[in-house]
Amino acid sequence: MKKHVLEGLKILNLAEQYPGPYATLILSDLGADVINIERPNGGDPARQFYSFYESINRNKRSMALDLKMSKGREIFMELARDADVILEGFRPGVAKRLGISYEDVSSINKQIIYASISGFGQNGPYKNRPAHDLSYQAIAGMLYQQAETNEITNVPKIATGDLSSGMFAAIGVLSGLYMRNQTGEGTYIDVSMTDGLVSWMTTQLVPVINKTGIPGLPDEPGYGIYKTLDNKLISISIAHEDWFWKPFCLVVGLNDISTHNSEGRRSNYSEISQRISNAISEKTREEWEKKFEQSGIPFGSVLGLKDVPKDPQLQERNLFVEIPGDTERPTRTHVRQPLTFKDCESGPTKHAPKLGEHTKEILQDLGYSVDTIKEIFENNICYEEA
Incomplete structure (x- = not known):
């Protein structure tokens, strides 16, 4: 049977909504065991848009854990003790206040690869500014044509800042794992959504900064x-x-x-x-x-969204993977991550989890007894959706 590339890798994902889930979508498709650590009250805010949530969280497990409670933090640190990777998407300083920062985790797990995804990075005058993708695109110069003409056009439909930071986070994690193989030690990775977009603007920015030509390539009628x-x-x-x-x-x-x-x-x-x-x-x-x-x-x-799955090239590439239905969920078709490896699987096999669906399973793996797990739930430290 074909193995997954990242089989045996344990990832704790605290990053919600889009960048962290997209990064871990890539890694979970490649075989990593991804556990979404979600807040008990509602979980990932993206769950309110379930089709959106489902599309980037299939293949993962969910644990609903209150990190504001001391026992919740204790359980998280137990999980972190033998984890390979942690991704978090809090504002700078929040993980430290919760007691689950890189410094906290690395004190008990020297090999941890810890990535923080934020809008502007862990330093700089904007680090605590609240913003979303459109604002990151604006600051990175991606909307420069609107700035130059002073004309407002439609808001971009594709959240490039979320997607690019997810990809940079995945690249950073894999680079950290490679470095760990060489040194035996983990590392900390600072992923800025804005920085990623500035990187994507390289061929537009460099000619302008150096006054060597026009941004990108000139208009061509063909x-x-x-x-x-x-x-x-x-x-x-x-x-x-x-x-x-x-x-x-x-x-x-x-x-x-x-x-x-x-x-x-x-x-x-x-x-x-x-x-x-x-x-x-x-x-x-x-x-x-x-x-x-x-x-x-x-x-x-130029294809509409309904036509994309019918395209013969994309069908031949097996980009669309069907996950069979079960007693609680209907059959779903998902888009697998695009990399292929010789003699290895690289796609989703499990439906998106219900909030806290795997909490008891994960606690049992940590060695908690049935009675202790019951007590944890009664004290609202953990949660599972009925």
């Missing part, structure tokens, strides 16, 4: 989205490659501009874009798909 005869959208993605431009022009009937190089196309962006738009509007999307495929033109149909 790189855009166009509407077809049947009122559907198709993307053409000729970035700056002249070798794609000539065959594209021959296919769409723009032979007179087929010898334009990248610079010539950019200098006549508006006119050429309009001509492409007119040409694409003369045939259906299916017709263009066939022509572009046959001619080796970079393209992709």
Whole structure:
């Protein structure tokens, strides 16, 4: 039977809502045992949007534990004693006040990899400022076009700060584990959502900072989205490659501009874009798909969310994994993390947990008796959803 890459790795996840759950989604798909430590009163706030919560918390276990109570902290520290990784998403200083900081945990577990995910990082004038993804994007310069034109456009639908920090947290954890293999000691990782977005803006920021050119790549008419005869959208993605431009022009009937190089196309962006738009509007999307495929033109149909799982390329890549239903839950289809490894599994197998679903199981693993567990629940230190 195929093994999971991170089989045997124990992760305690205290980070709620999006970044921590996305980081641990990646790690749990790769085989890590992820235990979400949730507050007893309602758990992760994202649970109020259950479809959202379910999509990034499948494959994990849930323990509802009151960390404000001394016994709750004691139980957490017992779990931390033999954990490999802890992720937390509190504001800077909160974990220390609770008595579960890196310093607290590393005093009993020198090998712990401890990652803190926060909006602005553990230091700096903004470290305690409350904010969410849109504000991190704004400060990182991701909305620079709005700043330069002073025109407000739609709020971005994709929470890139949450997702990027989740990925950086996963990279940090795996780097920490590699370092531990070399030194025998754990480490502390400071993950800033804003810093991650600034990193993603590298090709826009560096040319501006050094006054060496324009941010990113210049506009190219062969790189855009166009509407077809049947009122559907198709993307053409000729970035700056002249070798794609000539065959594209021959296919769409723009032979007179087929010898334009990248610079010539950019200098006549508006006119050429309009001509492409007119040409694409003369045939259906299916017709263009066939022509572009046959001619080796970079393209992709613009798909709605309902169409993505039907795409033959994505189906062939087995990105959508079905978890069978049980007596309490219906069958669900989830998106697995995208990495594949030779002779290893890399996808979800378990449904998203109910709040505190595994609390008793985890306490039993720690050696607590049935009577003691009953007492813990009666004192509201732990909780499980009925």
